[in-house]
Amino acid sequence: MGGLFSKAPPPPPSPVKLLDPPWRKHFNWGNKEDDLQYVNSYKPQTEGQQLRILLQGPIGAGKSSFINSVKSVLQNRPCTESPVQSTSHSSCTKKYKAFKIKKGDSNCPFVLNDMAGLNASSRKTRQLHVKDVKRALKGHIKEGYRFNPECKLSKDDRHYNSSPSDSDKVHILVFVIDASTISSMKQENMEVIEDIRDEANEMEVPQIVIFTKVDEACPKISRDIRNVYKSVSLKEKISKFSTDTGINIDNIYPVKNIHSESDLKDGADVLILHALRRIIERGDDFLNKP
Numbered sequence: 418m419g420g421l422f423s424k425a426p427p428p429p430p431s432p433v434k435l436l437d438p439p440w441r442k443h444f445n446w447g448n449k450e451d452d453l454q455y456v457n458s459y460k461p462q463t464e465g466q467q468l469r470i471l472l473q474g475p476i477g478a479g480k481s482s483f484i485n486s487v488k489s490v491l492q493n494r495p496c497t498e499s500p501v502q503s504t505s506h507s508s509c510t511k512k513y514k515a516f517k518i519k520k521g522d523s524n525c526p527f528v529l530n531d532m533a534g535l536n537a538s539s540r541k542t543r544q545l546h547v548k549d550v551k552r553a554l555k556g557h558i559k560e561g562y563r564f565n566p567e568c569k570l571s572k573d574d575r576h577y578n579s580s581p582s583d584s585d586k587v588h589i590l591v592f593v594i595d596a597s598t599i600s601s602m603k604q605e606n607m608e609v610i611e612d613i614r615d616e617a618n619e620m621e622v623p624q625i626v627i628f629t630k631v632d633e634a635c636p637k638i639s640r641d642i643r644n645v646y647k648s649v650s651l652k653e654k655i656s657k658f659s660t661d662t663g664i665n666i667d668n669i670y671p672v673k674n675i676h677s678e679s680d681l682k683d684g685a686d687v688l689i690l691h692a693l694r695r696i697i698e699r700g701d702d703f704l705n706k707p
């Protein structure tokens with residue numbers, strides 16, 4: 418048996434607890450039908466107006482996957498229309514493209530604009546990226562423009578829209594952030610996000626944050642997506658991001674993007690729809706501002 422000075426065995430690691438009740442008090446897993454009804458019946462006040470949602474975020478954060486997820490949930494089958502990357506060296510999405518969603522014989526009155534992931538490789542590319550985003554926010558970039566990390570869109574380019582309509586302008590900016598790598602996110606990326614926020618704030622364009630890959634960020638969520646608002650580690654990541662950026666925690670929505678038929682049934686669909694509804698509501702508030 419152990420002598421007087423023998424060491425006691427270390428205590429077993431304490432099991433990671435889940436929060437009970439979940440930290441986001443007013444989230445209801447039963448609201449899917451209500452959110453679906455809101456999104457499907459949404460119509461801007463002005464006839465013919467289009468609500469434009471612009472996605473922004475680091476390379477590989479899941480911007481294109483989020484667009485596919487929205488389409489998957491609204492069409493009730495997995496969709497892979499926006500190309501998704503398999504390596505994370507450079508942005509897979511190179512062109513400015515607005516994704517429409519079919520509704521009966523026409524399209525939903527909102528579009529999701531995909532663009533190249535933010536390029537933080539040098540000070541110059543960071544500044545150019547912010548300038549491109551500013552032009553996108555103002556509606557100056559035409560569909561199909563291929564982003565060039567070496568120069569911003571020139572006013573002489575055939576893709577420069579010199580007289581944007583209200584529908585060409587961006588009404589809500591969505592930052593897409595990878596929850597699984599946020600702890601090691603480069604300071605340069607945070608700085609670009611701040612610069613883009615400054616431009617959006619100047620134009621009073623509202624902003625929302627989507628935290629993707631929550632399944633990879635916490636094993637408890639990987640096991641059951643319904644633990645998303647019970648995970649202590651995810652709550653800490655979201656709170657820290659909110660403090661660092663000044664973005665209110667109520668404007669940050671965790672999601673797992675839809676990749677398969679089963680994601681459409683296990684609760685990932687509920688999170689995507691909830692985030693989409695909030696995006697549309699905030700964008701619509703901006704459209705209706707006096």
Ligand SMILES: Nc1nc2c(ncn2[C@@H]2O[C@H](COP(=O)(O)OP(=O)(O)OP(=O)(O)O)[C@@H](O)[C@H]2O)c(=O)[nH]1
Nearest residue numbers: 477478479480481482501502508509510534630674
């Ligand atoms: N596990 C998991 N993987 C995801 C999720 N969202 C995206 N991914 C994966 O992350 C990788 C990058 O996703 P993309 O949608 O291409 O990211 P992006 O932001 O559009 O990237 P760029 O266009 O290159 O800037 C792909 O392999 C996706 O399958 C998620 O919620 N969970």
Ligand SMILES: [Mg+2]
Nearest residue numbers: 480481509510
């Ligand atoms: Mg992409």
